[in-house]
Amino acid sequence: MAKITKVSPLAPKGGFPALPQIDGVRFSTIAAGVRYAGRTDVMLAEIDAGSAVAGAFTRSSTRSAPVLDCQAKLGRVEDDAKGFAFVVNSGNSNAFTGRVGVEAVEAITSAAANTLNLPVSHIYTCSTGVIGEPLPHGKITDALSELSQGLAPDRIEDAARAIMTTDTFPKGSCATCEIGGIEVTVAGIAKGSGMIAPDMATMLVYIFTDAKISQAGLQAMVSKQNEATFNSITVDSDTSTSDSLLVAATGASGVDVEDNETFERTLGVVMKDLAHQVVRDGEGATKFVEIRVEGAVDAGDARKVAMSIANSPLVKTAIAGEDPNWGRVVMAVGKSGAHADRDRLSIWFGNVLVAENGWVSPSYVEADAAAHMKGDDLLIRVDLGVGSAESTVWTCDLTHGYIDINADYRS
């Protein structure tokens, strides 16, 4: 893997945010030597009894052993009096590892259950890193005792760092809302940053809240918000075998948020912020791009067009070149398979109307659009003019940096 030495130019300017503690959640990390030297690579999160755990996972048909195990456990509560734990390693994804991959998951979850005195079905494990190599799970199980001794409520930033792979910065986000006069807090961490596409990404996300909610209620919110956040980002159209999002609600605030829209919006804010940070750390990214498609006959078509634009190598290289190349946007609309009419199409770069009615707008001055393209954060807006459905997705540009990172022989 190519050495990543520079932080993404799109990283949040203030560095890692000061995340609030979530009552009922404790973190620990360790340098277990799974693959990397000189850095932490295993994260443990322990969550109090009575919490609800929801999640969303890659739809890949070749998904990894830990993903399958998480999916089987989600929604099960074997013992009300017992909490939950997340055990996450970077460096090895335990994907496409056959029977030994399943055994590694069993070894890790059993050992964590013993160490933390929890049911095995309350232990979720995720792995990210190289595909197809046996996970040296002994390094992880050997570290569990020390990990458990280090658990503390203020170590979420450590956790964010331990799960990084080619990420150039750790990703964190938080938001609060007041419900019935009491503050409810949501805080989360994520890692990116290649193989990012809808149906999730090479992406691990852990979000915690002190809200009180049933597992089913939380799952419904997570699944819904996931569509407009993590499933609406793409770096390179490639989909990981390991993508996992887990959300834990401890209820420690005592505030019941069942079906509460204010809370769902707050959860959505954190999910969208983390999703955007994943794009901002896309491999080789120098531009963060919002693609907004309007006027489609239905939501499916709007999304097809948005993803066709967001995944087009020609659009993405044009963005890298700061070129307001609307011809390539027309091309991407045309190839999407969605219903479109060339002569009703309008395209904006930022607020600059570029094309309308099947041709360059009479008001268009290329210098205006070119000026927009020089920014870090770009908007490409398309009105198909054939309906009223819309979709927004986020992506980044395609640069030499992406090639550098991915064309390097594994080492």
Add this chain to the structure above:
Amino acid sequence: MAKITKVSPLAPKGGFPALPQIDGVRFSTIAAGVRYAGRTDVMLAEIDAGSAVAGAFTRSSTRSAPVLDCQAKLGRVEDDAKGFAFVVNSGNSNAFTGRVGVEAVEAITSAAANTLNLPVSHIYTCSTGVIGEPLPHGKITDALSELSQGLAPDRIEDAARAIMTTDTFPKGSCATCEIGGIEVTVAGIAKGSGMIAPDMATMLVYIFTDAKISQAGLQAMVSKQNEATFNSITVDSDTSTSDSLLVAATGASGVDVEDNETFERTLGVVMKDLAHQVVRDGEGATKFVEIRVEGAVDAGDARKVAMSIANSPLVKTAIAGEDPNWGRVVMAVGKSGAHADRDRLSIWFGNVLVAENGWVSPSYVEADAAAHMKGDDLLIRVDLGVGSAESTVWTCDLTHGYIDINADYRS
């Protein structure tokens, strides 16, 4: 426009092939100054009366005015006693040019009809180059008289050169077969995915044969062979608004090839060779890659998997790095949406069995696969193990050269 100065390392070693003349077809070219200076940019092909003309075109919903015009004319014979003509320019694609684009097509086809004394409906025009700029059709119509005077049966290589955009080599192919003791000849030219920054590559293909066949019979063969040739190649997953293939059968050999499988195979050989040459001249390409998928539940699934692998930026960058990164192939299978079972999947690089039954093959030695990856022509073979359908597609790697060509600001 990025300067393309080097010929693709994958270009055919012998240079442009010695193509046979096809009785009943004459070519001419001229430097009309549509956009380029110091080179030919308009090609005229005149085809004798009694010929059959078939074609295939981009499925883009934003296809260009000349494509729409060609599609409307295909299969129509207004006057049995009159021949046909193809008028093709490079430098400007006349795409997304609204009403003036339609007028340009009308001007060119009317003028050519007058000059050659043919019905307008027998004139096919194609354009490739910059998008969204009015085609200076006067430069083309002014040149028609001189063009028609230059028509000659031995100028097909000139024609191949006149339609190039940033192709790094002209593309030609021919094949013959014997039917009833008489030789039938097929010869064709193509331009491909050299790139006119800022616009998309367009594939134009013209094939000629002296076989005798009905328009409907020829169209059926062309449509069928097109699926396994031009519709089975991908450089970057982007689809031009202008892709056009036209095939003319003059009948001059006197050999009836209606429903003749030998002839269809021969036509397929030329189509596949030209399709491969387009990939070999893919932007920035350093590797030609065949992706062969077997064992799918149906042909649609086999193709989905093949295209998912061929279009994956992570697979394509790994190939550029000569890395037998089978984990990325697993990923691409998983994201394709096709029915697959991780534990029945087998993968080969060349003849090296890399993975089987959901994990690295016990016989796998990475040095063997790495040696295969050092070649120019690579094979990635996947057996899904869940059925018997198969699909083969061809692609190239994704390199810094692609970024260089496409991230350059238009100038």
